[in-house]
Amino acid sequence: MADRKLFAGYGVRRVRRAQGQTQAAMAEGLGISASYLNLIERNQRPVTATLLMRLADLYDFDPRTLSGDAPGGGAEAMRRRLADPMFADLAIDRAEVDEWLAAAPGGATAFALAFDRLIAGGAGPAIGPADPEVAVERAVARWRNHFADLDAQAEAIADELRLGAGDLFGGLSERLRVKHQLSLRILPWEVMPDRLARLDLHARQLQLSELLSPGDRILEIGVQIALLEARAEIDAIVSGAGLDDRAGERLMRRRAADYFAAALAMPYGRFLRACEATGYDPDLLAARFGVGFTAIAGRLTSLQRVGARGLPFFLVAVDPAGQMVRRIAGASGSALADADGRCPLWNLHTAFTDPGRAQVQLIEEESGARWLTLARAIDRPGRGPGGVTGRIAVGIGVEASHAGVMAAARGIDLTGPGATPIGLGCRACTRPDCPQRAHPPAGRPLRMTDRERGVNPYPFSGD
Structure with missing residues (x-):
């Protein structure tokens, strides 16, 4: 920090908005003028080391995250997007990119999201900003799925x-x-055929379905305690998310309550110590804390307390049709959690063939990033019409360079040649000889010939 200037206006603005504060209020807490804070947020003044420490003390976050929280992932990430062939005629130089990020960070972020959706999502319809689930996912990502006050x-x-x-x-x-x-009552499925939990204020009862597992019952009680005893903290998180509609606010409130319930069942300090003692073994952790694999997986993505960090996991959950059910990037920085496209070579998708068993895989992205992942198919609680049970595959992963302490890594050469090469969906993947390819990569011209046929049904230009 001492030998370089840190221009982190976008990150400072994110912290301020997450707290629901005006520039004047934050400036007063930091002991600086509102005009000086305004210059910092516009990247016209650097963040000094003293001010950085003051920010971290007041708002309880890792100061290193400010430098990595640039719009669109920063200048280099934006230049990689602009290197796509569709922009070949624009000749945008480095200085223009830097000026764009400094002058219009919101617009740069919007461009990055739209571009990533176009490349990774293929021909599917774009999800607009009005979609409450997408808005909530972005809000949770800004906190890296760690809410210190709730914990x-x-x-x-x-x-x-x-x-x-x-x-x-x-x-x-x-x-x-x-x-x-409030009394607790477990009701038969035929009494609550379409509900897993219900708060009956008239009867002063929290009613739970008999279909809930013991662990899920604990979490549902935890949700009610969150809404009763952590209302102020949850309200602050919902306000800081800056959501535009009531549906988004309600979904964010439920996410925060779910987080509190998980933190209640798996208290941070005890859970982190158990992770380190067991090698982050999800089965042992589930047995120790009395909850299921899905709850353990979600909790693993939240271990980012300053001074007591766990491994930076990500989480992705899909249904049998490959539709995204849940995603949490946490502090992993993983493109696998951010991309809408996914690779069928990742065993997240084959976990459905052997439900209940965790499948371990070492995978490698085109960028060279390696991840050790665990995937498991899980039945969702409850039953639909005709007794249909929902099922999802939950995958968690951590960068291979951090995975050596994991029990799942035993016997796996994390740096050797055995990693499965995967992409971020066919539209975003440029691996030339993949036998699983379903579509050509976006922006790459096809090179078809009548004289030969390769493993890849869509040969394309690498230019």
Whole structure:
């Protein structure tokens, strides 16, 4: 930091908006003038080391994230996008890109999102900013799926319950009864055929379906405690997300409540120590904390407390049709979580053939980035018409350079030649000889000939 200037206006603005503060309010807390903060946010002044530490102390985030939080991933990432053949006639130089990012970071981010959607998403319809799920995913990504205030409060409650009750389910149920005058009732499926949980304020009952597993029952109770006891913290997160409609705000509120419930069932300190002791083994962690694989996988993506970080996992969940169900990039920086296109060579998609068993795979992107991944098919709770049960495949991954401490990495040469080469979907992938290719890459002209046929049904130009 001492030998280079840090221009991090976009990151500072993101932190301020996440807190729901005006420039004047943040400037007062930092002990600087509002006009000086305005210049910093416009990248006309660098962030000094002293100010950076003050920001980190006040808002509890890793100061290193500011330098990596540039619009569209930064100047180099934007130049890679602009190197696409569709922009070949524009001759945009480096200085223009730098000026664009400094002068219009929001516009640059919008371009990056649109370009990535075009390249990775193929011919599917673009999802506009009005889609509440996409807006919430972007908001969660800005926090890197780590909400320090929720973690701290949930951990305090969990420690209190640990002293007063022998099991978490009993302790949470008793807390509902004593503190909030809500009783817990497990109802048969035929009484609640289309609901997994319902809060009946008239009867003062939290009603849960018998179809919920013991772990899912704990999480549903945790959601209600979140909405009752962490309302102020959740309201601040929803406000900081800057969502445009009521549906997005409700979805963000549910995501925050789910996060709190997971933090209650898997308190940060205890969970991180268990991860390190077990080699991040999801089966051992599930047995120790009494929840399922999906809950463990989601919690693994949130271990980014300053001074006590876990491995930077990402999470991707798909249904049998390949549709994205959930994605969390966390602090991994993984393009696999950000891209809408996915590669069929990744065993996330073949996990459905052997449900319940975790499949381990070392994969390598075209960029050379390597990831150790675990994928498992999971039945969703509840039943649909005719007794149909939903099923998803949940995949988690961590960069291979960090994966040596994992139990799943035993016996795998993380740097050797055994990695499976994958892409980010056929439209974004330029590997020339993939036998699984379903579409030619976007922006690359086809080179078809009547005289030969290759493994790749869509030979294309590399120019």
